[in-house]
Amino acid sequence: MTLLYLNSNMMGAGEPELGKLLLNLFLKKLAASDVRVDLVGCVNSGIFLTTEPGEALESLKALQAKGARIATCGTCLDHYGLRAKLLIGEVGAMDQTVAVMAMADKIIRP
Numbered sequence: 001m002t003l004l005y006l007n008s009n010m011m012g013a014g015e016p017e018l019g020k021l022l023l024n025l026f027l028k029k030l031a032a033s034d035v036r037v038d039l040v041g042c043v044n045s046g047i048f049l050t051t052e053p054g055e056a057l058e059s060l061k062a063l064q065a066k067g068a069r070i071a072t073c074g075t076c077l078d079h080y081g082l083r084a085k086l087l088i089g090e091v092g093a094m095d096q097t098v099a100v101m102a103m104a105d106k107i108i109r110p
Contacts, residue, residue, distance in 0.1 A: 002035075002104065002105065003100055003101065004068070004109075006023075006049055009023065024059070027049075037063050040068050043097070073091075073092055075093075
């Protein structure tokens with residue numbers, strides 16, 4: 001099983017605008033590739049990818065159409081007050097994150 005672990009709405013730790021651009025490009029290329037993703041887990045600021053319209057959301061929809069499950073951290077959604085604004089997938093829990101990470105054959109973390 002392959003997990004795409006998105007713990008930020010950016011790629012890298014530099015300038016935020018560049019980081020968001022890089023992550024959008026990464027997700028777009030991943031969605032267009034033959035790489036199989038079974039589960040996308042969004043935590044921390046990665047939850048903005050599933051709660052805000054945009055390029056990243058469109059790429060996640062493409063991954064979902066190819067069979068990926070999308071799970072967004074419930075604790076994170078509650079922290080930011082965004083549970084009602086979830087646009088794709090399901091609300092996940094930390095015990096699920098622990099179990100998935102422990103059994104995943106591959107974890108992709110951009």
